Amino acid sequence: MPTPLVVVDDSARIVYANQAMYELGGWSALPASDKTILHFVHPADADELTQAFSDIVASPQARVLGSGSPWAEIFLRITGADGTSIPIELTGRGGVLDEAVGGVIYEVRPARSQQLLGRVLEGLSQGASLHYLLTLVVQMMATPPLDLDAAILQSTSDGQFIVAASTSMVLSEALKSGRSNPPWRTPAAEPTFDSVDALPERIARHLAGSDYRDLWHVGVESPLTEDTLRIIAVSRTHHVPSTGPLNRMLRAQELAGAVLLRTQSDVLLAYAADHDRLTSLPNRAAFYQLAEAVDPHCYRAAIRLDLDGLKAVNKRLGPPTGDAVLQIIADRLRSVGKDQDAIIGRIGGHEFALLMSDTGDELRTNQLADSVAAQVLEAVQEPIVVAGRSLSLSANVGLATAAGGISTDQLLTWADAAMQDAEQAGGGQIRRYGIAFG
Numbered sequence: 001m002p003t004p005l006v007v008v009d010d011s012a013r014i015v016y017a018n019q020a021m022y023e024l025g026g027w028s029a030l031p032a033s034d035k036t037i038l039h040f041v042h043p044a045d046a047d048e049l050t051q052a053f054s055d056i057v058a059s060p061q062a063r064v065l066g067s068g069s070p071w072a073e074i075f076l077r078i079t080g081a082d083g084t085s086i087p088i089e090l091t092g093r094g095g096v097l098d099e100a101v102g103g104v105i106y107e108v109r110p111a112r113s114q115q116l117l118g119r120v121l122e123g124l125s126q127g128a129s130l131h132y133l134l135t136l137v138v139q140m141m142a143t144p145p146l147d148l149d150a151a152i153l154q155s156t157s158d159g160q161f162i163v164a165a166s167t168s169m170v171l172s173e174a175l176k177s178g179r180s181n182p183p184w185r186t187p188a189a190e191p192t193f194d195s196v197d198a199l200p201e202r203i204a205r206h207l208a209g210s211d212y213r214d215l216w217h218v219g220v221e222s223p224l225t226e227d228t229l230r231i232i233a234v235s236r237t238h239h240v241p242s243t244g245p246l247n248r249m250l251r252a253q254e255l256a257g258a259v260l261l262r263t264q265s266d267v268l269l270a271y272a273a274d275h276d277r278l279t280s281l282p283n284r285a286a287f288y289q290l291a292e293a294v295d296p297h298c299y300r301a302a303i304r305l306d307l308d309g310l311k312a313v314n315k316r317l318g319p320p321t322g323d324a325v326l327q328i329i330a331d332r333l334r335s336v337g338k339d340q341d342a343i344i345g346r347i348g349g350h351e352f353a354l355l356m357s358d359t360g361d362e363l364r365t366n367q368l369a370d371s372v373a374a375q376v377l378e379a380v381q382e383p384i385v386v387a388g389r390s391l392s393l394s395a396n397v398g399l400a401t402a403a404g405g406i407s408t409d410q411l412l413t414w415a416d417a418a419m420q421d422a423e424q425a426g427g428g429q430i431r432r433y434g435i436a437f438g
Contacts, residue, residue: 003109150171153230168234171212174203191217233248280330287346297405301368301400303354307326309394317389321387398422399433
């Protein structure tokens with residue numbers, strides 16, 4: 001089917017529509033001469049079309065047909081003969097002063113970008129990957145007839161950027177070369193224009209070599225993360241007016257912001273499901289899952305401890321003080337276990353666990369376990385200062401070691417039994433499963 005076309009004079013009256021346009025809207029004839037194109041536009045979209053049409057008519061490129069590529073793409077809805085709303089993408093070509101045309105020629109296309117938008121929204125609801133969603137966003141930006149290529153950059157922890165999605169290999173390579181203070185290093189809140197010639201030399205050389213002339217960039221940030229995105233669009237055509245590229249940049253910024261927010265929300269929700277809210281240590285379920293992932297053929301050591309004295313702190317000074325104590329204890333346990341790459345978790349109200357593995361021999365594993373258990377007890381017994389008060393706690397510490405062939409669950413059960421033994425012995429002690437210690 002041919003592309004639907006409509007010609008609108010400088011008063012916005014329709015002077016011509018082809019058969020494809022009639023079929024798209026279900027009309028049988030041209031409208032009356034006093035009807036403007038706005039008569040067929042959904043009321044909610046009329047203001048946007050009015051502003052864009054004013055920009056187009058005021059542009060020198062609107063005067064003569066053939067003076068540039070299509071410009072001023074607009075997404076809107078038209079109302080068909082039966083009253084239904086039809087989503088379309090509208091792009092214009094100049095010809096107001098051309099006697100053979102006498103107006104602006106609008107090409108009317110089914111809204112492919114809206115189909116891509118639908119896929120983005122569907123992907124957001126179904127938990128699609130960041131890469132997949134950003135790829136759809138750049139595809140939306142590069143849909144015909146505008147002469148655009150697009151890419152999205154993702155920030156890294158070292159302050160650089162990686163290409164997360166792109167519609168052009170040339171653009172990707174140019175962006176990878178631009179590590180020396182590109183203009184998008186600081187995120188722009190609004191779409192910002194740069195001539196390719198004004199860019200840093202290496203980027204400009206890559207882009208100019210493929211005849212790109214214009215570049216726009218805008219930043220995307222999220223309140224949930226320090227990670228940021230940069231949206232880049234380039235064109236071989238100098239767009240005047242630049243309504244089309246700017247609209248696409250703004251739409252992409254909004255969508256990419258939603259994608260970044262959703263993906264970071266997923267990360268935070270997953271983290272919250274697996275970690276103790278107060279101490280940020282793995283919770284019981286996550287600790288056991290991590291522990292089960294340890295190679296069962298390694299020598300392993302498990303330590304379990306129950307804080308002694310925390311109930312009294314909560315009763316005397318209140319739960320907020322008790323929470324502060326738990327946070328301090330968690331930080332001390334991290335410090336003890338970091339050199340051994342220990343898995344550490346809060347597995348109960350005032351109960352913690354550590355799991356270590358060693359590829360060496362049984363003797364070394366036992367020595368390591370004894371040393372770490374002693375450090376754990378010492379860390380708990382060191383005075384804790386909260387709100388100017390010095391508090392003293394102790395712990396019942398249970399220790400168990402195992403060679404290959406013993407399940408991690410069994411090992412932790414042994415450590416729990418040793419911890420109970422330490423409590424029955426009066427507390428503030430270490431007990432190894434089957435052996436008195438200290």
